[in-house]
Amino acid sequence: MKKLPLVLTAVIGLTIFGCSQTKNEEKMISTISKEAFGELPDGQKADLYTLTNGNGMTVNITNYGGIITKLTAPDKKGEWTDVVLGFDSLQPYVSGHPFFGALVGRYGNRIAKGKFTLNGQDYKLAINNGPNALHGGIKGFDKVIWKATEVKEDSVVGLQLEYVSKDMEEGYPGTLTVKVTYTLDNDNALSINYNATTDKATVVNLTNHSYFNLTGLKRDILDHEVSIMSDSIVPVDANLIPTGKLRAVEGTPFDFRKPTKINAGINKIDDEQIKNGGGYDHCWVLKRTEPGLMLFATVKDPESGRFMEVFTTEPAVQFYTGNFLDGSLKGKNATFAKRFGLCLETEHYPDSPNQPQFPSTVLNPGDTYETTTKYRFSAK
Template sequence: MNRHLAATAAIAAWSATILAAPADAATADRESFGALPDGTAIESVTLIGANGVRARIMTLGATLQALEAPDRDGRVADVTLGHDDAASYVSHPNYWGQTIGRYANRIAGGRFTLDGKAYQLTLNEKAASLHGGTAGFDKRVWRIVSLHGGTAARVVLALTSPAGDQGYPGKVEARVTYTLDDAGVLTIDFNATSDAPTIVNMTNHALFNLAGEGSATGAMGHRLTIPAARYTPVNDALIPTGEVKPVAGGAFDFTRPRMIGEAIRNGSDPQIVLGRGYDHNYVLDKGQTTEPQLAARLEDPASGRVLEVLSTQPGVQFYAGNFLDGTLRGKRGHVYRMGDGIALEPQTFPDTPNQPAFGSARVAPGQPYHHSMIYRVSVTR
């Protein structure tokens, strides 16, 4: 059986077991997920809730490899872009569901100064260090610390990032905890401690298509709401300029539900031209919060699936899959094209270490990092 047929059979078997899951208990199932080209073994943990929502977590990149959810008629589909096997995440690298760190998004020139000392990070874009550099957290194999089921299914993964990793100071101990309950709420908690002052900004980079990954319609017909009256414009390297601009009435206004494709080709907006669409950080009205609050709401009118993203962070990066160019094949052999999936990444603002007006990304001994975010799946009738 070839790889794509095997993947299809596995998904079918995975979906079929939903009815067998206990109605009053979530479960966590651990299994092999293949190996990397160098022979490193990769595992996955499938979290199963009673209402038909399932999340598969892969140890490579602490990745949300799949999120399955029923539509209004009970039909289950995987709503995240990705690959069917671990090796493809290495041979065709991208940011499809991985945990991002040490620093999500872009740092200009890969340079920043902390406590009067300058640091140079690895560059994986011409003018920036993106998503942690050439070998960020997304490319590491994480350790499974614990997993259990019950009222909620949970897996905890850990990673040690040594001092000097990608140019960052301090030894960082990072943990990611995925928890799925029976209501279809997937909570992701990011925690990090450091033995020296450093910067940390962690998030998840899932790309969503609520019609089902690989669907012919893509995600441009989804309706999006972002409770943010302002966003941070970027330069031609997609680095924030430092300006904070109102969204009111323009292409970036998602304060009320709006179809994503409505203004994504609006060439009269220079920010749409620079980003090839949407690839911008929104300044959430709620700011930094102790408990997760709404950062975005995504709805697919055709299937009825709804995704709410909640977070404790002050920003959310909205990326509309602008750089998906049809050269990569994902799950079940699907060719991913521009707009086939979107990312909603809660975060500290991009380039914050170089822009004090944005706040602080500092972590130090006795001052740990914590970010709690939620993917809440439901349906409308």
């Protein structure tokens, strides 16, 4: 066989190596795309953004309510499957739903009797959950169109959403300028950064209300193994309003300091707190071991091997197990029955504006509200 000249051989080798390297680099490129998602009754148009990382993980987010409509995670076979409850079109979101995937504000969780006093001024909010105000009111941040800006970096892709909530919107004082940025990286982590400023003293407690089901929406979440780095919860009364005191989790169905299956304690209705919440619908006070972003919870589906880690800068998390889902809503070829999804809503404590002993949720002019939460996915 005729030998190629050494220089030509080197060039061919370099070319082959270069092509291979280019393919590997292309594999790690993150992308974002946009498409029309539908129209609201008032004529406003909603868009849907698809974030894809270099591993093939995808997250779909609409600028209507900042809703995460889809999020894929790998199983132990390396197959990617959607693991959040939601719908494939806009209309079911507009028609009404239990905050699937939504940005919640101006105040996530409950405020007792829909009222609070701030700097000597009384404020009344819309009552939309029994006798209480819940998740920002009748038209909270989950029901508005946000201004969207695409974010692109080398190995990170994201979406920045901005909304200006006017003074006294839903009864809350101050014009609040909010920026929420979703970013997806090649570590299979979705981060959510919340930023807000105000021109008048107000209360703020922003969160995301995604319902996760690591089975890939095949069955309920009762076999999920959950750990929460917390020694205490915020107990509630029959209306799910904090009693004002903390309760140690040791020796109770609320002890998730080690990975524990949800069904191990969720039906122990002889426990007053399980009875009041209809299962788990409580705020866990995080045992902070370091400042800043901290790992505080893990969730695993033993069958698929899907594993989720949750990090936050917040002091607490509302762990909710879909107790109020009743099978009346369907989407993505699944019926959303009771306990078909779980939420880990990072937050300050519920009803903090009426509980001075709780960490404050007051935001004053000149200050900046800023928190971050990250959900990272893998397989075990």
